[in-house]
Amino acid sequence: MDHTGYTLITGASSGLGREFSIQCAAMGMNVIMIALPGSNTFSLAAHLMMEYGVDVKAIEFDLTDSILLVKTLHELMSDFDITFLINNAGIGGTVSIMESTIESIDRIIQLNVRGTVLVTQTLLPQLLKHEKSYILNISSMAAFTPIAYKTVYPASKAFVSSFSLGLREELQGTGVSVSVVYPGPIMTNSGVSTRIVEQGMKGRMGLLTTKEIVRIALRQTLAGKGVIIPGFWNRINHFLMSMIPTETKLRIVSGAVKKEMAIK
Incomplete structure (x- = not known):
C-alpha cells in the first residue's frame, strides 16, 4: 500500500489498538492515533516516531461525542491523506442485564455500533478517492452467538x-x-487474564497474543481478505459451532459465562 498516506486507528492507546499502532508504524505507515483522554497516547506517538521514522499524530477525545467526532474527522481529512481506517475502539462487560446501568448499555452501543458507522461513513469519501485503500473493523468471536x-x-x-x-x-x-x-480470547488486562486461566485448557485453546492477532489481521487485510478469524482453534471452533442449533449453542456459551461470573 501507499505508505505516504495515513492509517487512522481508533482505541489506539491500549490492547489491540496499541499493537496496531506499533505494527503499522513498523511497516512504515504514518499513523493517526485516536484514544480517550489520559490514555498516554502522546507518549506512545513520540516513541513510534523516534523508533520508526514515520509521522504519528495523537488525538485524545471521547468517540461517543458524535458532534466532536465528526468535526475532528473532517479536520483530519483536510490536513491528512487517510488511506487505511482501523475501527478498533470498543467496550464490553459481563453483567446481568438487570444489573446493567442505562449509561453502560448506551456506551457499548454508542461506541461499538454508532462510533464504527460514523467514523466509516465520514471517512469513506476520502478513502474512495484513492486507487487502493482499506477498512478493517474489529468484531469478535462473540459475534457468532x-x-x-x-x-x-x-x-x-x-x-x-x-x-x-x-x-x-x-x-x-x-x-x-x-x-x-x-x-477470540485476548489477555488484555489482569482481570481478563485471570478468567481465561481459570477456564483451563478450554479457555486457552483459542488464545493468541495481541501481537499475533494484529500481525494476521494486517497481513490478510492488505491482501484483500474479507473475513479474518485468527488462530487455527478459533476457526475450528467457529466451524463446529456453526453446525450446532442456536438454542444449544446459546446454552453452552452462556453456561460457561455463568460459571465465570460465579468464580468472580
Whole structure:
C-alpha cells in the first residue's frame, strides 16, 4: 500500500489498538492515533516516531461525542491523506442485564455500533478517492452467538460483522477493500487474564497474543481478505459451532459465562 498516506486507528492507546499502532508504524505507515483522554497516547506517538521514522499524530477525545467526532474527522481529512481506517475502539462487560446501568448499555452501543458507522461513513469519501485503500473493523468471536450475561456486547459485535460484510459488497468495484476480524480470547488486562486461566485448557485453546492477532489481521487485510478469524482453534471452533442449533449453542456459551461470573 501507499505508505505516504495515513492509517487512522481508533482505541489506539491500549490492547489491540496499541499493537496496531506499533505494527503499522513498523511497516512504515504514518499513523493517526485516536484514544480517550489520559490514555498516554502522546507518549506512545513520540516513541513510534523516534523508533520508526514515520509521522504519528495523537488525538485524545471521547468517540461517543458524535458532534466532536465528526468535526475532528473532517479536520483530519483536510490536513491528512487517510488511506487505511482501523475501527478498533470498543467496550464490553459481563453483567446481568438487570444489573446493567442505562449509561453502560448506551456506551457499548454508542461506541461499538454508532462510533464504527460514523467514523466509516465520514471517512469513506476520502478513502474512495484513492486507487487502493482499506477498512478493517474489529468484531469478535462473540459475534457468532448470542450470550447471556453479556447480551449487548455480542449483539454489537454481530452488528459490526453484518455492517462490514454488507459494506464490503457495496464497495465492490471501488478501490476500497473492507475486512472484518473476529479475535477470540485476548489477555488484555489482569482481570481478563485471570478468567481465561481459570477456564483451563478450554479457555486457552483459542488464545493468541495481541501481537499475533494484529500481525494476521494486517497481513490478510492488505491482501484483500474479507473475513479474518485468527488462530487455527478459533476457526475450528467457529466451524463446529456453526453446525450446532442456536438454542444449544446459546446454552453452552452462556453456561460457561455463568460459571465465570460465579468464580468472580
